[in-house]
Amino acid sequence: xxxxxxxxxxxxxxxxxxxxxxxxxxxxxxxxxxxxxxxxxxxxxxxxxxxxxxx
Amino acid sequence: xxxxxxxxxxxxxxxxxxxxxxxxxxxxxxxxxxxxxxxxxxxxxxxxxxxxxxxxxxxxxxxxxxxxxxxxxxxxxxxxxxxxxxxxxxxxxxxxxxxxxxxxxxxxxxxxxxxxxxxxxxxxxxxxxxxxxxxxxxxxxxxxxxxxxxxxxxxxxxxxxxxxxxxxxxxxxxxxxxxxxxxxxxxxxxxxxxxxxxxxxxxxxxxxxxxx
Numbered sequence: 499x500x501x502x503x504x505x506x507x508x509x510x511x512x513x514x515x516x517x518x519x520x521x522x523x524x525x526x527x528x529x530x531x532x533x534x535x536x537x538x539x540x541x542x543x544x545x546x547x548x549x550x551x552x553x
Numbered sequence: 554x555x556x557x558x559x560x561x562x563x564x565x566x567x568x569x570x571x572x573x574x575x576x577x578x579x580x581x582x583x584x585x586x587x588x589x590x591x592x593x594x595x596x597x598x599x600x601x602x603x604x605x606x607x608x609x610x611x612x613x614x615x616x617x618x619x620x621x622x623x624x625x626x627x628x629x630x631x632x633x634x635x636x637x638x639x640x641x642x643x644x645x646x647x648x649x650x651x652x653x654x655x656x657x658x659x660x661x662x663x664x665x666x667x668x669x670x671x672x673x674x675x676x677x678x679x680x681x682x683x684x685x686x687x688x689x690x691x692x693x694x695x696x697x698x699x700x701x702x703x704x705x706x707x708x709x710x711x712x713x714x715x716x717x718x719x720x721x722x723x724x725x726x727x728x729x730x731x732x733x734x735x736x737x738x739x740x741x742x743x744x745x746x747x748x749x750x751x752x753x754x755x756x757x758x759x760x761x762x763x764x765x
Contacts, residue, residue, distance in 0.1 A: 507686060508655065509645070515654075540628050542645060543645045545645055546622075546648055
């Protein structure tokens with residue numbers, strides 16, 4: 499999955515508002531500070547704290 | 554209304570939302586988007602974008618980000634984007650009270666038919682102000698309670714019914730804007746039945762510092 503660079507630049511962790519990055523598999527966005535993975539489902543990033551996976 | 558209920562109600566709606574609400578609210582959506590005063594290259598956020606009814610109305614020379622709490626609504630919106638080739642529009646699933654954006658990133662922010670459907674409209678507005686740049690436009694398309702005492706009483710009475718269908722009828726604009734740094738530029742009544750208002754605000758938050 500490709501994610502627009504501009505989109506990556508403006509997206510932040512909904513919890514700490516810090517930077518996020520695309521994971522190696524390209525199917526989730528990682529906040530290293532909160533150690534949370536936000537999944538990308540049907541090409542839509544799910545930026546919900548409750549649905550984030552602990553890493 | 555809590556977040557879980559909102560998700561549940563609107564997941565059910567996603568199947569027939571366009572059929573039910575598409576035509577009736579079209580003109581109001583066009584007017585609301587016009588009041589965003591978009592210029593070429595602007596970045597705009599639509600909060601509660603739902604099935605993406607308004608997406609074809611945005612100029613293609615802007616970048617549009619649409620967010621919604623309900624996944625099934627967004628999947629419909631994504632199909633619309635693909636079908637219509639709207640490459641300037643991106644969707645994300647978010648809770649509008651905890652947006653996944655940094656501060657002051659958007660030139661304009663719209664919430665159409667959102668404020669009455671969320672558990673904490675003040676927090677949603679605070680987030681809209683936070684992510685909107687100083688001097689940016691914030692437009693609300695919503696029903697706000699009437700100052701008339703009799704009508705207010707009717708609205709309060711039908712409020713539980715409205716909550717059941719996923720809508721709050723007694724939201725007051727003045728108390729919503731209280732303690733925000735939003736200046737109302739225009740407040741227009743629109744169809745159907747002049748029940749809806751389009752409120753155009755300018756974000757007067759300081760250039761550096763607190764969100765609102």
